[in-house]
Amino acid sequence: MKKQAGFSLVELVIVIVVVGLLAVAALPKFLDITDEAKKASIEGVAGGYATAVLSARAQWEAESRPQENDVNMVDYDGVDFILTDSANSGFRDGYPIAVSSTTSSDVTAATDAICLELMENLLQNPPTVVENDTSDTDARYSAEATNSGTSCTYTQLEGTTNHNFEYDITTGRVLVNLTN
Numbered sequence: 001m002k003k004q005a006g007f008s009l010v011e012l013v014i015v016i017v018v019v020g021l022l023a024v025a026a027l028p029k030f031l032d033i034t035d036e037a038k039k040a041s042i043e044g045v046a047g048g049y050a051t052a053v054l055s056a057r058a059q060w061e062a063e064s065r066p067q068e069n070d071v072n073m074v075d076y077d078g079v080d081f082i083l084t085d086s087a088n089s090g091f092r093d094g095y096p097i098a099v100s101s102t103t104s105s106d107v108t109a110a111t112d113a114i115c116l117e118l119m120e121n122l123l124q125n126p127p128t129v130v131e132n133d134t135s136d137t138d139a140r141y142s143a144e145a146t147n148s149g150t151s152c153t154y155t156q157l158e159g160t161t162n163h164n165f166e167y168d169i170t171t172g173r174v175l176v177n178l179t180n
Contacts, residue, residue, distance in 0.1 A: 038163060039178050042156045045127060045141070046165035049154075050174035052122035056081055057094040057172060065094070071105040079121045082107055084169060091150075095172035096122060109149025110169060116143040118152060118167070129154070 007015075060066065060074040060083055067073060072083035072094060080100040084091035091097075098107045099117045107114070112131040119129045119141070127140040136142075139157055146153045146166065155164040165176045 034159075035161065038156060038158060038161050041158075042163045042165060042178070043176055045123075045154075046174050046176045048123055049119070049165065049167065052076075053096060053167065053172055053174065056096050056122065057083070060094050069105060073100060073105075076122075077124070081121070084172075091170040092172065095169060097169050110145040110152055111149065112143060112145050115145050115152035115154070115167075119143055119154060 056074055056076040059076055060072065063074065065072065072085045074081050074083060076096075081096045082098045082100050082103060082105055084093060084095045084097050086093050096118055097110065098114045099121050102117060103114060110118075116129050116131050120126050128138055129141045129143050130136045130139040132142055132144040133139070136157070142155045142157055144153050144155070145151070147168075150168065150170050152167045152169065153164050154167075155162060162179045163177065165174055167174050
């Protein structure tokens with residue numbers, strides 16, 4: 001009869017210790033990947049938002065700066081946007097400030113509702129956005145008017161990171177703020 005040989009208890013303990021050390025070394029890397037994915041996600045959404053803002057302005061410029069009732073307007077992707085006007089607001093000309101179908105044409109400051117509508121209408125496939133509400137578990141972003149209505153801040157609601165990006169209506173700039 002053949003003698004069956006297997007692993008000794010010492011060999012098994014050594015293998016378990018080695019696997020445990022590998023897990024301890026690798027686990028922080030996997031946890032860091034989740035935060036990096038959230039950062040990449042908000043940077044992607046902010047990049048799309050910035051592109052849409054500049055595309056709406058470029059279309060307005062290409063159409064020779066159209067106006068309706070002395071208000072800068074542009075039909076961008078089937079939606080009529082009210083654009084900033086340096087004569088009326090002191091802002092730089094031609095950046096989306098509101099959707100014209102739901103806001104009066106004399107808008108000079110954003111509200112939470114206006115910020116939400118901008119996000120929903122500037123992006124082709126926007127993430128779920130709510131007005132300044134962090135308790136909605138289905139939403140991915142919260143929209144809030146900041147800086148006395150001259151900016152819209154969009155905060156990522158996934159996890160506890162508080163990553164956000166800000167659309168400065170006065171200049172058309174989009175700035176990403178990543179927290180650690």
